[in-house]
Amino acid sequence: MTRRLFGIATAATLALSAVVLQAQGVAEPQVPKSTAVFRSTVDAIVVAATVRDARGRIVRNLKQADFSIVDAGFPRKIDQFFSGDAPISLAVLLDISGSMGVGGNMDRARHAVSVATHHLSDEADEAALFTFDSTLEQVVGFTKDLARIRRLSLEGTPWGKTSLFDAIAATAKVVADRENRHRAVLVVTDGIDTGSRMAPSEVSAIASAIDVPVYLLTVVHPLNHQGGVHEVFSADDRKSDVATLADLARWTGGSMRIASEPSHTVKEVKDLFAELRHQYLIIFEPGPQPGWHPLEIRTRNRDLVVHARGGYNNAPAPSGS
Numbered sequence: 001m002t003r004r005l006f007g008i009a010t011a012a013t014l015a016l017s018a019v020v021l022q023a024q025g026v027a028e029p030q031v032p033k034s035t036a037v038f039r040s041t042v043d044a045i046v047v048a049a050t051v052r053d054a055r056g057r058i059v060r061n062l063k064q065a066d067f068s069i070v071d072a073g074f075p076r077k078i079d080q081f082f083s084g085d086a087p088i089s090l091a092v093l094l095d096i097s098g099s100m101g102v103g104g105n106m107d108r109a110r111h112a113v114s115v116a117t118h119h120l121s122d123e124a125d126e127a128a129l130f131t132f133d134s135t136l137e138q139v140v141g142f143t144k145d146l147a148r149i150r151r152l153s154l155e156g157t158p159w160g161k162t163s164l165f166d167a168i169a170a171t172a173k174v175v176a177d178r179e180n181r182h183r184a185v186l187v188v189t190d191g192i193d194t195g196s197r198m199a200p201s202e203v204s205a206i207a208s209a210i211d212v213p214v215y216l217l218t219v220v221h222p223l224n225h226q227g228g229v230h231e232v233f234s235a236d237d238r239k240s241d242v243a244t245l246a247d248l249a250r251w252t253g254g255s256m257r258i259a260s261e262p263s264h265t266v267k268e269v270k271d272l273f274a275e276l277r278h279q280y281l282i283i284f285e286p287g288p289q290p291g292w293h294p295l296e297i298r299t300r301n302r303d304l305v306v307h308a309r310g311g312y313n314n315a316p317a318p319s320g321s
Contacts, residue, residue: 095189
């Protein structure tokens with residue numbers, strides 16, 4: 001099956017000019033000056049946050065008073081706060097590059113897509129399906145008719161070079177335009193990127209700035225997943241100017257998981273959706289200074305762990321405005 005059978009091509013051209021910032025452990029995102037900021041109004045920053053306890057369990061029923069914001073070292077007042085379940089807008093991004101044809105990874109990926117769509121509600125949620133190799137293609141645009149995605153066989157021979165970070169950046173921009181408060185990109189891939197034109201840190205900055213959590217489900221052969229245990233990857237402590245997939249997920253408020261067996265996929269997707277459905281939406285005014293603003297969302301209970309995007313880019317006002 002050729003790539004064209006997967007759907008209609010969509011443009012994925014992004015102009016970037018980067019500013020390098022440093023953070024603990026790894027290099028902070030290179031922030032494009034032209035990065036768009038997703039806002040509920042002109043003067044508001046929107047952050048979706050999830051909270052887990054020391055045992056990794058989702059924490060529900062927190063109130064606005066339980067949270068605080070540190071924006072570039074300064075506290076910010078929370079203007080609006082939403083909690084509880086809400087409809088989800090999910091873009092599934094399926095890797096169909098040549099490396100996916102090795103070791104049965106394509107079969108694992110198809111199973112993951114099926115599991116993910118069956119965790120969505122036909123009454124409230126919406127989803128879209130994209131594929132990528134050397135280009136990004138829209139198979140099914142956002143729809144509540146989830147059967148359109150579930151009916152797809154997704155058969156075919158993987159081919160082409162992977163442009164993983166390009167595809168994530170473009171898909172995140174599409175998801176950011178959706179009206180649902182709970183939104184995310186789910187990338188199903190073997191994690192091998194061979195064709196991106198952007199640095200991982202640049203793509204992380206784009207996804208963070210538009211507040212779209214990126215979740216990566218990496219499918220691998222069982223021999224490469226010794227023990228088969230539940231793993232949620234975070235960035236390591238080395239200093240580097242090259243970001244990893246785990247860094248990208250962390251900067252956007254998402255996470256990276258690994259699966260080698262069908263049971264792993266079911267467990268990881270179930271945990272992912274528990275996180276998505278119990279996001280807290282925090283809205284506040286941006287700081288006055290233009291440029292990159294590192295963010296820290298805290299709770300009064302220091303034993304809780306907050307997952308949220310790592311910052312936002314406060315674009316300067318256009319000249320003459």
